[in-house]
Amino acid sequence: MHICKVHLGSLDYTAYMRLAVMGKGGSGKSVIAATLARLRARDGRHVLAVDLDVNPGLAVSLGIPVSDDGLPEDAIEPAPPDIPYGYDIRSGLSPEEAVARYTKQAPDEVRFLQIGNVSRVDHGVQRFVVAIRRILRGFRPPGWDVVADLEAGPTTAYEGYADFADRALIVVEPSWASALAARRIASVLHESGPPAAIIGNKVRTAEDAAAIQALGASLGLPVLGMIPFDGAVADADREGRAPLEASPEGPGMESLRVIARAL
Amino acid sequence: MKIAVAGKGGSGKTTVAAAIARALADAGVEVIAIDADANPNLGGSLGLGEGTADIASIKNVLYEEDGHHQQSQAHTIEHLLEEFGVDAPGGVRLLQVGTVQRPSKGCLCCGSHATFRDVYERIPSGGRRAVVTDLEAGVNDLLWAKPLPEDSLVIVVDPSQKSLLVGTRIAAVARELGLRRTVVVANRVESDADLARAKAAFPDLQVTAIPDDPLVREADRAARSTAVSAEHGAAMPALRELAQRLWAEQPALA
Numbered sequence: 001m002h003i004c005k006v007h008l009g010s011l012d013y014t015a016y017m018r019l020a021v022m023g024k025g026g027s028g029k030s031v032i033a034a035t036l037a038r039l040r041a042r043d044g045r046h047v048l049a050v051d052l053d054v055n056p057g058l059a060v061s062l063g064i065p066v067s068d069d070g071l072p073e074d075a076i077e078p079a080p081p082d083i084p085y086g087y088d089i090r091s092g093l094s095p096e097e098a099v100a101r102y103t104k105q106a107p108d109e110v111r112f113l114q115i116g117n118v119s120r121v122d123h124g125v126q127r128f129v130v131a132i133r134r135i136l137r138g139f140r141p142p143g144w145d146v147v148a149d150l151e152a153g154p155t156t157a158y159e160g161y162a163d164f165a166d167r168a169l170i171v172v173e174p175s176w177a178s179a180l181a182a183r184r185i186a187s188v189l190h191e192s193g194p195p196a197a198i199i200g201n202k203v204r205t206a207e208d209a210a211a212i213q214a215l216g217a218s219l220g221l222p223v224l225g226m227i228p229f230d231g232a233v234a235d236a237d238r239e240g241r242a243p244l245e246a247s248p249e250g251p252g253m254e255s256l257r258v259i260a261r262a263l
Numbered sequence: 264m265k266i267a268v269a270g271k272g273g274s275g276k277t278t279v280a281a282a283i284a285r286a287l288a289d290a291g292v293e294v295i296a297i298d299a300d301a302n303p304n305l306g307g308s309l310g311l312g313e314g315t316a317d318i319a320s321i322k323n324v325l326y327e328e329d330g331h332h333q334q335s336q337a338h339t340i341e342h343l344l345e346e347f348g349v350d351a352p353g354g355v356r357l358l359q360v361g362t363v364q365r366p367s368k369g370c371l372c373c374g375s376h377a378t379f380r381d382v383y384e385r386i387p388s389g390g391r392r393a394v395v396t397d398l399e400a401g402v403n404d405l406l407w408a409k410p411l412p413e414d415s416l417v418i419v420v421d422p423s424q425k426s427l428l429v430g431t432r433i434a435a436v437a438r439e440l441g442l443r444r445t446v447v448v449a450n451r452v453e454s455d456a457d458l459a460r461a462k463a464a465f466p467d468l469q470v471t472a473i474p475d476d477p478l479v480r481e482a483d484r485a486a487r488s489t490a491v492s493a494e495h496g497a498a499m500p501a502l503r504e505l506a507q508r509l510w511a512e513q514p515a516l517a
Contacts (some may be wrong), residue, residue, distance in 0.1 A: 025272010025400040055271055055401040055429045066428060152272035152400050153302040176486040177304040180316055184302060240424030
């Protein structure tokens with residue numbers, strides 16, 4: 001491990017990584033967020049991985065069973081009307097305490113936090129979203145990385161979900177709709193949000209890669225990596241397994257290792 | 264009749280919604296397609312090409328006027344259709360609800376969602392008219408739209424476990440809403456095992472298999488009409504058949 005770090009030379013491994021993973025639905029946000037979280041943890045970081053999507057996905061890619069558990073009711077309380085959704089984290093509950101209490105253990109010692117299942121007719125608005133975001137913004141203990149998997153599309157960018165992060169990764173797969181989502185997300189982040197970078201995913205051909213490079217150039221955003229299409233990752237998704245366990249040496253995971261180091 | 268198409272992001276909702284809309288239009292039905300997604304791209308699959316990115320959205324234009332979220336109700340639905348509807352190839356009229364434009368600390372519920380509910384509720388769909396709606400990913404839009412029991416819901420899933428999981432949550436909401444017809448599209452099926460998993464996830468629902476089709480992927484790369492450019496592939500005929508079945512066997516009115 002130490003040798004590895006020496007070889008990485010100029011990279012600063014003491015720097016914190018606060019990462020918002022964004023993009024169109026199905027582009028591969030969860031696989032990328034989960035794998036980066038676990039790779040950073042394997043490098044000796046403490047990692048908090050947060051699923052900011054009410055449609056569960058991050059747990060599967062981290063390699064833990066999906067559950068409906070999120071923050072319990074007593075972690076939130078009604079908030080003044082100027083707070084969106086009308087609820088906030090319970091006063092007196094620190095982000096560190098919330099993480100200690102309400103996260104689950106995922107492989108490689110990653111701590112996992114999610115909104116929980118709010119997909120019920122009687123659940124009304126997403127009461128837990130504001131509280132989870134408050135935890136994300138406030139949780140900054142030394143030695144910890146934070147990776148959040150954001151809900152698909154440009155809405156979360158618009159609502160400021162990435163404001164906890166110091167970098168946003170916009171995941172793009174080779175489709176016109178995915179590129180359109182990236183454009184919309186990038187334009188909102190450009191006005192108000194952390195610096196963004198593009199990651200190409202499920203890249204099958206040289207034309208796919210060129211199209212994603214051109215998208216990055218036209219948006220003025222760096223392209224951090226190009227993850228090839230990997231049938232083994234797709235199979236892991238079918239089986240509901242973490243790709244890092246199902247196909248640790250495949251081309252998909254290999255390119256994510258390179259990206260994790262570059263971050 | 265009203266048909267809403269729901270599913271996890273990336274499962275193929277937009278492709279399925281566009282194919283159903285086009286198939287019904289080809290059969291002589293008057294079709295209105297509503298794009299309720301905050302990342303609207305239904306126009307792309309309907310054949311409106313790159314110009315889809317510039318289509319005016321009801322919510323965005325009305326908000327420019329006075330920022331009030333009940334705005335859409337001040338207009339008749341015919342006016343909204345005329346003002347904001349765009350003619351897509353094949354005779355489908357496309358209506359786009361809204362996208363994000365500027366950053367805001369607020370929430371979107373009061374904007375896009377309220378506008379969508381209002382439009383969805385008021386749009387007449389009797390006789391030979393079909394309203395085909397491409398919902399935002401997940402269950403949120405369904406909770407907002409609150410379709411009526413006689414409306415049809417198409418849940419699109421791909422072979423991933425995550426997609427099946429989101430699909431089953433949507434099915435649970437559909438049951439709570441009392442929808443009388445919910446069907447499942449198992450999209451991008453590559454094997455019997457893929458279809459078997461989808462059937463096992465929805466034991467009480469009719470599951471239609473749509474084979475994985477490289478022509479659809481090709482069309483998606485460049486905002487081309489899937490119905491046209493993937494016409495001779497494996498997926499489109501199966502979706503046309505589904506559309507015809509949905510039209511021929513409509514649930515009775517409550």
